[in-house]
Amino acid sequence: xxxxxxxxxxxxxxxxxxxxxxxxxxxxxxxxxxxxxxxxxxxxxxxxxxxxxxxxxxxxxxxxxxxxxxxxxxxxxxxxxxxxxxxxxxxxxxxxxxxxxxxxxxxxxxxxxxxxxxxxxxxxxxxxxxxxxxxxxxxxxxxxxxxxxxxxxxxxxxxxxxxxxxxxxxxxxxxxxxxxxxxxxxxxxxxxxxxxxxxxxxxxxxxxxxxxxxxxxxxxxxxxxxxxxxxxxxxxxxxxxxxxxxxxxxxxxxxxxxxxxxxxxxxxxxxxxxxx
Amino acid sequence: xxxxxxxxxxxxxxxxxxxxxxxxxxxxxxxxxxxxxxxxxxxxxxxxxxxxxxxxxxxxxxxxxxxxxxxxxxxxxxxxxxxxxxxxxxxxxxxxxxxxxxxxxxxxxxxxxxxxxxxxxxxxxxxxxxxxxxxxxxxxxxxxxxxxxxxxxxxxxxxxxxxxxxxxxxxxxxxxxxxxxxxxxxxxxxxxxxxxxxxxxxxxxxxxxxxxxxxxxxxxxxxxxxxxxxxxxxxxxxxxxxxxxxxxxxxxxxxxxxxxxxxxxxxxxxxxxxxx
Numbered sequence: 198x199x200x201x202x203x204x205x206x207x208x209x210x211x212x213x214x215x216x217x218x219x220x221x222x223x224x225x226x227x228x229x230x231x232x233x234x235x236x237x238x239x240x241x242x243x244x245x246x247x248x249x250x251x252x253x254x255x256x257x258x259x260x261x262x263x264x265x266x267x268x269x270x271x272x273x274x275x276x277x278x279x280x281x282x283x284x285x286x287x288x289x290x291x292x293x294x295x296x297x298x299x300x301x302x303x304x305x306x307x308x309x310x311x312x313x314x315x316x317x318x319x320x321x322x323x324x325x326x327x328x329x330x331x332x333x334x335x336x337x338x339x340x341x342x343x344x345x346x347x348x349x350x351x352x353x354x355x356x357x358x359x360x361x362x363x364x365x366x367x368x369x370x371x372x373x374x375x376x377x378x379x380x381x382x383x384x385x386x387x388x389x390x391x392x393x394x395x396x397x398x399x400x401x402x403x404x405x406x407x408x409x410x411x412x413x414x415x416x417x418x419x420x421x422x423x424x425x426x427x428x429x430x431x432x433x434x435x436x437x438x439x440x441x442x443x444x445x446x447x448x449x450x451x452x453x454x455x456x457x458x459x460x461x462x463x464x465x466x467x468x469x470x471x472x473x
Numbered sequence: 474x475x476x477x478x479x480x481x482x483x484x485x486x487x488x489x490x491x492x493x494x495x496x497x498x499x500x501x502x503x504x505x506x507x508x509x510x511x512x513x514x515x516x517x518x519x520x521x522x523x524x525x526x527x528x529x530x531x532x533x534x535x536x537x538x539x540x541x542x543x544x545x546x547x548x549x550x551x552x553x554x555x556x557x558x559x560x561x562x563x564x565x566x567x568x569x570x571x572x573x574x575x576x577x578x579x580x581x582x583x584x585x586x587x588x589x590x591x592x593x594x595x596x597x598x599x600x601x602x603x604x605x606x607x608x609x610x611x612x613x614x615x616x617x618x619x620x621x622x623x624x625x626x627x628x629x630x631x632x633x634x635x636x637x638x639x640x641x642x643x644x645x646x647x648x649x650x651x652x653x654x655x656x657x658x659x660x661x662x663x664x665x666x667x668x669x670x671x672x673x674x675x676x677x678x679x680x681x682x683x684x685x686x687x688x689x690x691x692x693x694x695x696x697x698x699x700x701x702x703x704x705x706x707x708x709x710x711x712x713x714x715x716x717x718x719x720x721x722x723x724x725x726x727x728x729x730x731x732x733x734x735x736x737x738x739x740x741x742x743x744x745x746x747x748x749x
Contacts, residue, residue, distance in 0.1 A: 238657045260632060297676045298632050316603045351513060354572050359659045362638050370613050374639050381514045382568055385661045400573045414516055 200281055203315060206260075206307070207433050209326065210317050213255045215285070217248050218321045224306050225298050240291045245269050248287035248303065256283055268412045276309035278438065286416025289318075290388025291393070297425035298322070306392035306415030308438060313419030318390045325390050327394040327420055335423040337398050344425045345399060347450030350379045353402035356392045357386050360407075367407035367443070368431065369467035372459060393411070393417025397424050403447035403455060407431060408472045410441050431459055432469055441472040476483065476557055479591060479606050482536075482583070487591050489531045490579050493524050493563070494597045501574050513728060516567045521545055524563035524579065527589065532559055535611055541614070542715070544688045554587035560691025565594075568666025574598070578644025580666035582691030584714060589695030594666045603670040611699040613674050620701045623726030626655045630677035632668045634661050638685075643683035644707065645743035648735055649738060670723050673700050679723035679731060684748045686717050693722070703728035707735055708745055715747040 221244060229241040246269050249331040253271045256263060260281070264271030267285040275282055283305060288294050290301035299322040307315040316335075318327040326370040329335035335342045355376065361368050361375065377383055382399065386392055389409055415438065418428055430436055431443035433456040446454055463469050495521060522545050528694040529547045532539060536557070551558055559581060564570050566577035575598040583591040592611075594603040594673030605611035611618045627735050631652065638653065653659055659676065662668055665685055671677040673696040677720040691714065694704055706712055707719035709732040721731055739745050 228506055242479060293667065294629070296657075299676070326602055354568070357635065359635060359638055359653045362635055377639055379636045381572075382663060385659060387658060387660055402577070 200309065202205060207258065207315055207317075208332055209255075210305060210307075210315070210327070213252055214305070214317055214319050214326075217251055217303055218319060220251070221248060221303075221321050222286070226363070229295060232294055237369045238292055240295055241269060242288070242291065242295060244294070245288045245291060246271075249285065252285060252287060252303075252305070256285075267299050268410065268416075276306060280310065280428070281314075282308045282438075284308070284411045284438070286390060286412035286415075289351070289390040289413060290386075293387050299390070300386060300388055302388055302390045302394075302411065304416045306356055306417070306419050308419075309436065313422055314425075316416040316419035318389055318394045318416050318420065327397065329420055330425045331419060331423055335397060335420050337394075341423050342398055348402050348448050350376065350451065351381065353380045353448075353451055354382050354384060355380045356384050356386065356401045356404040358387075358406060361405070365407070367470050367472065369462070369469070370441070370470065372460070372462040372467050373405070376458060379441075389413040390417050393446055394420055394446075396448070397421045397426055403445065403451055405431070405445050407443045408441060409444050412439055414442075414444055421446055425449060429456065430471065432456075432463070432471075433460060443469075443471060475584065476517060483593075483604070483606055485531075485535065485619040486581060486583075486591070487495055489528055489603070490581070490593055490595050490602075492525055493579055494595060496527070496578075497524060497564070497597050500625065507571055512737060514568055516571055518564070518567065518569070518571060519546060520549075521564045521567060523691050526583070528561060528563060528579075532561075533650075541626055542687050542691075543574075544686065551715065554584060556586065558584045558591075560584070560687045560714070560715075562666065562688035564691060565666040566662075568662050570619040576662060578664055578666045578670075580688065580692045582693070582695050584695075587714065589698055592699075592735070594638055594670045594692050594696065596667055599721060603673065604700045605696055607695060611673060611696050613670075618700050619675055621673075621724045624678050624724050626652065626727065626730055627657065628656050629656045629724075629727055631656045632660050632662065632671070632677045632680040634682060637681070638730055641683070641747050643748065644747070645738070647685035648743050648745065649681070651733060652714070665689040666693050669720075669722055670696055672724070673697045673702055679721065679727055681707070681721050681731070683719045684717060688715055690718075697722055701725060705732065706747065708732075708739070708747075709736060719745075719747060 249269045263281040264275040265283045286304040294301040305317040392404045428446040514699040527546045539557040540551040543557045562580040581593040681748040
C-alpha cells in the first residue's frame with residue numbers, strides 16, 4: 198500500500214520533536230550521565246538514549262510498518278532502502294550538548310524507496326526549525342528558503358573540521374589546503390545536521406567532512422536537495438544512505454569546483470579513503 | 474580628577490549598545506554597501522561606519538575627556554594608555570554580518586591607566602549580552618559567570634581558525650598540530666569578541682589567534698580576567714593593549730600547557746611572528 202499522508206506525518210513529527218526538545222531543555226539543570234563510545238570525544242548521554250527511545254516509540258506506535266535506523270540503536274537497523282526508512286539522531290552534536298549546552302539538534306530524515314521525502318532538523322536551544330516535504334519547499338522556521346545560487350571559491354564560507362587538515366586516516370592533510378586558503382573563510386560548529394541545514398539556508402556555502410553516519414546526514418541531504426544544493430562523497434561518487442560516508446555539500450558551481458580540485462589532488466597521488 | 478561613576482557608565486553603555494543593536498537589526502532588510510579594506514575577506518559596510526559614529530558620538534558627548542580607539546577610525550586613536558581609553562568595535566565579525574546576518578557582536582572595553590575596568594560584548598542576533606565591571610563579577614545576560622576551573626587538553630574544546638594550521642606568515646603550520654589532535658575538538662565561529670566571551674563563559678576552553686586588533690580583544694580580555702581566565706601572546710609574553718597581537722586565551726592549566734607546547738616547538742626551530 199502506498200504511503201501518502203506526508204502532510205500529516207510532518208505535523209506529527211514536528212509535534213514529537215518539540216515535545217522531545219522541551220524534555221531536553223528541562224534536563225539541562227540536572228547532572229548528565231556521560232559515557233564514551235568509540236573514542237574519548239565520541240560521547241553518549243542518558244539524554245541521547247531517552248530522547249531516542251521517546252521518538253522511536255512514537256514512530257513505531259504510529260507507523261509500525263516503517264523501518265528506523267538511529268544512532269543509539271533503539272531502531273531496528275536496516276540493510277535495504279525498500280519501503281519507508283527513518284534516519285534518526287536524537288542529539289546531533291553530543292559534544293556541544295555536553296560541553297556547551299547549546300548548538301545541538303534533533304535530526305530526522307524520512308526516505309521512501311531510497312528517495313528523500315521529509316526532513317526535520319531542530320536546533321533545540323536556538324529554537325530554529327529547518328524542515329521540508331520534498332517538492333513543497335524547505336523552511337527555516339516559517340521562512341521559505343530560496344534556491345541556492347552559484348558562488349566562487351573566493352567568496353565562499355566553508356565549514357570544515359581541522360581534523361581533515363592535519364594527519365588523519367581518511368584524507369591527505371594537503372588535499373584541502375588550497376580550498377581553505379582561497380576561500381573567504383572557514384567555520385566549524387560541531388553539529389553536522391545543522392551545518393548541512395546552514396548550507397541549505399545559505400548561511401554557509403559548503404560543508405565538508407570525511408566521516409558521517411546516516412542519522413547525521415539523512416535529514417540534511419533532503420533539505421539540501423529541496424533548495425538545489427549539491428552533495429556527493431568527497432570523491433564525487435553518489436552517497437549510499439545506508440553507509441558511513443564522506444560528504445561534500447555545497448552550492449552549485451562551488452560543488453563542481455571542489456570535487457574537481459579533490460580529483461586532481463588524488464590524481465597526483467594523494468590518498469582519500471572512505472570510512473568502512 | 475579620578476573617574477568613579479562606573480556603575481552609571483555601565484548602565485549608559487548597555488543602553489547605547491541596545492539602541493545601536495535595534496538599528497542594526499532593522500537594517501538587515503536593506504541592501505548593504507560593502508567595501509573591501511586590506512583584503513578580499515576584510516570587509517567594511519555602511520553599517521559598521523554608522524554604528525561606530527553613533528557610539529563614538531555618545532561616548533564623546535558624555536565623556537569628552539576620554540580617549541577612543543575604534544575599528545573604522547572615528548575615534549581619536551591614541552598612543553598611550555593614560556587616563557580612560559575606550560576600545561570599540563561596532564561590528565565584530567563583519568564577514569558573518571554580511572554573509573550570515575548573525576553571529577556578530579558590538580564590543581566595547583574600557584581601560585583606566587591600562588587596567589581593564591568595564592567590558593560589553595553583545596551578540597546582536599542571539600540577544601546575548603556578556604558584560605562586567607572589574608571586581609564585581611562577569612555576566613552572561615543576567616547570569617553571573619563562575620570562576621574558570623582547570624581542564625586537561627584531552628577534555629578541551631578549542632577555538633582556532635584553519636588559517637593557523639596551513640602555510641601563513643605568522644606561525645609555522647605544524648606548531649599547533651599536536652594541540653588540535655589531542656584536544657576533544659575544535660570550533661571556529663568567526664567573531665573574536667564572542668569567542669573570547671565564550672571562553673569566559675566556559676563554552677570554549679581556549680581561543681587562539683595570531684592576529685587581533687585592540688578593538689577585537691579589548692572587552693574580551695577584561696571579561697576573561699574577571700573569571701580567572703588566562704591570556705597572553707602566543708609566545709607567552711604580555712599583551713600590549715595598544716597593539717595588534719597574537720592571543721592565546723584559556724582556562725588556567727590549559728593556558729600553561731599550550732604556551733609550554735608552543736615554546737618547545739619554537740625552541741625546535743619553528744617560526745612564530747607577532748603582527749606589526
